[in-house]
Amino acid sequence: MTFNQILNRLLTPRERMNWEASLARNAREYPKGTDLVREGERPAALRVVLSGWVQKYKQLPDGRRQILALVLPGQPCDLDLFTVVRTDHSISAIRRVTVAEIGRQEATALIEQCPNLAMVLGWSEIVAAAVQREWTINIGQRSAIERVAQLMCEIFARQRGVPAAGGGECDFLLTQWQLAEATGLTQVHVNRTVQELRRRCAVELRNLRLHIPDFAQLARLAAFNPAYLHLGEADLVAERVGPLFGRIDRS
Amino acid sequence: MTFNQILNRLLTPRERMNWEASLARNAREYPKGTDLVREGERPAALRVVLSGWVQKYKQLPDGRRQILALVLPGQPCDLDLFTVVRTDHSISAIRRVTVAEIGRQEATALIEQCPNLAMVLGWSEIVAAAVQREWTINIGQRSAIERVAQLMCEIFARQRGVPAAGGGECDFLLTQWQLAEATGLTQVHVNRTVQELRRRCAVELRNLRLHIPDFAQLARLAAFNPAYLHLGEADLVAERVGPLFGRIDRS
DNA sequence: CGCGACGTTGACCTACCTCAATTGGCGTGG
DNA sequence: CCACGCCAATTGAGGTAGGTCAACGTCGCG
Numbered sequence: 128m129t130f131n132q133i134l135n136r137l138l139t140p141r142e143r144m145n146w147e148a149s150l151a152r153n154a155r156e157y158p159k160g161t162d163l164v165r166e167g168e169r170p171a172a173l174r175v176v177l178s179g180w181v182q183k184y185k186q187l188p189d190g191r192r193q194i195l196a197l198v199l200p201g202q203p204c205d206l207d208l209f210t211v212v213r214t215d216h217s218i219s220a221i222r223r224v225t226v227a228e229i230g231r232q233e234a235t236a237l238i239e240q241c242p243n244l245a246m247v248l249g250w251s252e253i254v255a256a257a258v259q260r261e262w263t264i265n266i267g268q269r270s271a272i273e274r275v276a277q278l279m280c281e282i283f284a285r286q287r288g289v290p291a292a293g294g295g296e297c298d299f300l301l302t303q304w305q306l307a308e309a310t311g312l313t314q315v316h317v318n319r320t321v322q323e324l325r326r327r328c329a330v331e332l333r334n335l336r337l338h339i340p341d342f343a344q345l346a347r348l349a350a351f352n353p354a355y356l357h358l359g360e361a362d363l364v365a366e367r368v369g370p371l372f373g374r375i376d377r378s
Numbered sequence: 379m380t381f382n383q384i385l386n387r388l389l390t391p392r393e394r395m396n397w398e399a400s401l402a403r404n405a406r407e408y409p410k411g412t413d414l415v416r417e418g419e420r421p422a423a424l425r426v427v428l429s430g431w432v433q434k435y436k437q438l439p440d441g442r443r444q445i446l447a448l449v450l451p452g453q454p455c456d457l458d459l460f461t462v463v464r465t466d467h468s469i470s471a472i473r474r475v476t477v478a479e480i481g482r483q484e485a486t487a488l489i490e491q492c493p494n495l496a497m498v499l500g501w502s503e504i505v506a507a508a509v510q511r512e513w514t515i516n517i518g519q520r521s522a523i524e525r526v527a528q529l530m531c532e533i534f535a536r537q538r539g540v541p542a543a544g545g546g547e548c549d550f551l552l553t554q555w556q557l558a559e560a561t562g563l564t565q566v567h568v569n570r571t572v573q574e575l576r577r578r579c580a581v582e583l584r585n586l587r588l589h590i591p592d593f594a595q596l597a598r599l600a601a602f603n604p605a606y607l608h609l610g611e612a613d614l615v616a617e618r619v620g621p622l623f624g625r626i627d628r629s
Numbered sequence: 630c631g632c633g634a635c636g637t638t639g640a641c642c643t644a645c646c647t648c649a650a651t652t653g654g655c656g657t658g659g
Numbered sequence: 660c661c662a663c664g665c666c667a668a669t670t671g672a673g674g675t676a677g678g679t680c681a682a683c684g685t686c687g688c689g
Contacts (some may be wrong), residue, residue, distance in 0.1 A: 185515045193515035209622040212614055215606040227607055245622050253461045256507045260467055264436045266518045267562030295420035311518030316677055318637060333503045346567050350438050355466040363463055371460040371496050372623060420686060553667060567645055
């Protein structure tokens with residue numbers, strides 16, 4: 128089950144309609160490389176990626192850059208609009224993207240009208256935090272080949288779920304340079320690493336597509352454990368998250 | 379302003395009383411090294427550290443370990459009780475700790491009775507996520523000496539705030555081995571790094587205390603920017619987080 | 630056809646790791 | 660009070676994963 132399906136399942140039909148309408152009404156396009164949010168700004172909108180990928184990143188004063196997270200289509204970037212005074216990271220378009228940017232007023236009204244929406248947004252933030260933890264151990268403890276393999280597994284699983292057997296294909300919009308920024312490696316070393324993955328796992332990375340013939344093999348190499356993605360927990364979200372986010376009205 | 383003060387400020391006196399009473403009633407002690415939560419378990423309690431430090435960590439199958447986060451006194455470990463089906467990381471006591479473990483029933487009732495509590499807990503989770511992001515760039519992009527320096531700055535700032543001038547002392551309960559697991563380095567290399575920090579910034583690390591004579595100097599070396607800790611945003615939390623977590627009743 | 634973006638390769642280098650032994654402080658039991 | 664043992668910090672010698680620099684190849688697109 129993909130993230131998108133999970134989100135949709137938690138809203139009532141009426142809520143889903145409101146939500147989709149709001150997304151459509153506020154959709155904007157940006158060319159690749161555009162900064163949507165810059166570190167230190169006051170959050171001004173609730174952003175949801177509709178198509179294309181978006182990256183969260185941070186930079187050190189001397190320019191070293193770390194990609195912190197990837198936001199895939201259907202996912203909200205963050206809840207900063209409702210939480211912090213100033214954003215602590217930047218967000219930019221990996222490639223041409225469509226993003227819904229819902230202003231404060233509309234977003235607040237939307238949440239008012241859709242009691243389950245806060246829950247869904249909160250859930251997405253919870254999962255994002257879990258992914259962030261996995262990235263921490265990825266960069267901190269795994270070797271180069273494990274890191275790249277693990278990221279490939281994650282990106283595949285987030286789009287297609289974990290395949291029961293065999294493998295498949297999925298979008299992969301990162302250049303090797305971006306792959307390097309995400310894994311804390313060099314572009315040159317990522318290149319050699321990808322080549323080794325080609326040799327050892329027959330992984331193919333071409334034309335913005337990733338092909339994994341044997342997912343289990345790649346997952347073993349990466350010590351990939353999909354538990355942190357919390358896939359398939361959708362049905363239980365409502366009863367757990369309920370107390371925290373106030374009343375639930377499933378009609 | 380420390381995290382603890384922020385939390386207290388957001389609750390009404392009555393709420394604070396309920397909260398404190400619940401913490402006191404559920405306090406437990408654990409010797410150092412005890413696992414409070416193991417990866418894969420179903421969350422059973424809302425945990426708040428009362429004294430001592432607690433670490434969140436993850437392990438790879440072969441034993442490599444990454445410390446993901448530190449929970450200092452006054453802070454809740456996580457909201458997993460209200461969010462996920464199974465926890466994706468482990469939690470253990472760094473040293474002898476006192477932790478309040480509030481069961482599901484009581485925790486739910488408590489949130490019911492204290493409308494602002496959900497907001498406070500949510501806020502702590504938001505800040506924890508921001509810290510996690512900073513750790514990601516720390517491990518991914520900073521050199522060994524920068525990493526250790528930045529972690530020292532963070533730990534100092536989380537306890538004492540950012541000093542306007544000069545420096546000071548604070549608790550520092552990590553061994554060099556744990557410092558290594560938190561920064562993705564080796565214990566041996568951390569040792570040499572700490573020695574270099576002693577030489578270059580006169581930082582002293584002894585008897586579980588950290589002494590930083592010149593905070594600004596250390597912060598410069600580490601490229602430490604305290605913005606990600608979101609200190610001093612307390613007064614604004616209520617109006618922002620409100621819409622997300624339902625009604626606010628400040629009486 | 631030329632340009633820009635991305636991938637690839639080679640040679641060399643170094644920050645950090647590994648292994649292994651030693652030191653120092655401190656609490657405990659005799 | 661001393662001796663022992665444990666835990667953490669320290670030191671040394673040698674190794675390697677991954678970084679750096681610089682060039683070249685390739686593909687798609689205007």
